[in-house]
Amino acid sequence: MEELVTALTPLDKRWLTEAVRLREEHAGPLEDQEANRRARQQGGDLATRIEARALWLAERDGMTTALRHWKQGARLALLALALLAVLSGAGLGLAALGDGQRPVNVFWALGSLLGLNLLLLLGWAVGFFFAGEQGATLGRLWLWLSERFARDAKAAQLAPALLVLLQRQRLNRWLLGLLVHGLWLLAMLAALGMLLALLATRRYGFVWETTLLAAEPFINLTQALGALPSLLGFGVPDETMIRASGATLPALDLARQAWASWLLGVVLVYGLLPRLVLAVLCLWHWRQGRTRLALDLNLPGYAALRDALMPRSERIGVQDAAPEALPRFEAGQLESGSSGALLVGLELDDQRPWPPLLPQGVTNAGVLDSRESRNKLLEQLGRFPPARLAIACDPHRSPDRGSLALLAELARNAGATRIWLLQAQPGEALDAARLGDWHEALDRLGLAHADTSPLTWLEHGHD
Known part of the structure; x- marks a missing residue:
């Protein structure tokens, strides 16, 4: 058992401790006589003893094994979501350009590639600063899939325990943010890869069309969107190319290449890079906050263990050293050496x-x-x-x-x-x-x- 406990990460240990607390809240106190005794022998402060008690109970009742099953299920769920993100991104890229038989409306293509991404990114930002529930839907889906893939009835308290533990340090927003931005990053990488593959193997013409507007708004918008990508070396169509694309399908290869470079740069800068920056930011906050996770000893489930795990004599500092030789004794006065x-x-x-x-x-x-x-x-x-x-x-x-x-x-x-x-x-x-x-x-x-x-x-x- 000690080897299994040693293999657990600090997060796993606190996670199991919370799971044991929730289980005792719902089903009543567990038979913990030996667990309490082992925790007292281990020593340390109250939090250390509560954790030692919980880990022993978790191993005895199969919750440690259930945690490994749940984590395996979580990895499978994450893999399934990642695969879905890649397929969705590739589908976006394919739908944006089509089969090359018809000219590509650049702003319709840009809207299909970035529209949903930017709307959900805006929704994430609003939820992050105001509601605090950003990524909750995707997070619940991931937790639900994790439980289904785990297929272990003893893992019922693990997902609620993880959420309770993370909410104390508000780490749930960073973990869910990492999940959301990571999946969108995969989707945009897949979309960008599909765009590169299609543009490298097919000949596309690019146009923009309007009935109500003049050419100037499209020219200004195209050049404004291309300003940042141009700093990274991506091409931007000049005014002549933009006007020609609004009148008829340009036949010049130079114009085709300029529009293709512009489209790739805009998708990279406004679709992929924001998700990459936010994913790295969430990952940094997650790693920093994970080291500060601690048990809330004021919770009733933990406060009730104080007398059992911290005897009064220990709390006031009366701890006698073990004698070198123990005397013989009669019944009721047990003293035994470490051998004999x-x-x-x-x-x-x-x-x-x-x-x-x-x-x-x-x-x-x-x-x-x-x-x-x-x-x-x-x-x-x-x-x-x-x-x-x-x-x-x-x-x-x-x-x-x-x-x-x-x-x-x-x-x-x-x-x-x-x-x-x-x-x-x-x-x-x-x-x-x-x-x-x-x-x-x-x-x-x-x-x-x-x-x-x-x-x-x-x-x-x-x-």
């Missing part, structure tokens, strides 16, 4: 004499018969895991789910673990079926078990 052997009983009744006579070096951890005793032992094992752990269980009791989960959790905090299925006391008889249930359940958990005393193994490490 430990014997603990699980819910043993008072009729059974306990503990047995222990060899030197084996510590008695008492009997776990309450939530407090279990939590205390887990806390201690987390700090000082024993090399060998034996857990005595009474096979008269049924192997319920809670007991088996506790056995597995205890075993994860020890070098080696054995389950001691105690034999019946004189005058009692074991239920063979129930004993078989114990064997089957422990085998499923992968825990070694026996009905003979493990004291020799605890003392020497072998039988």
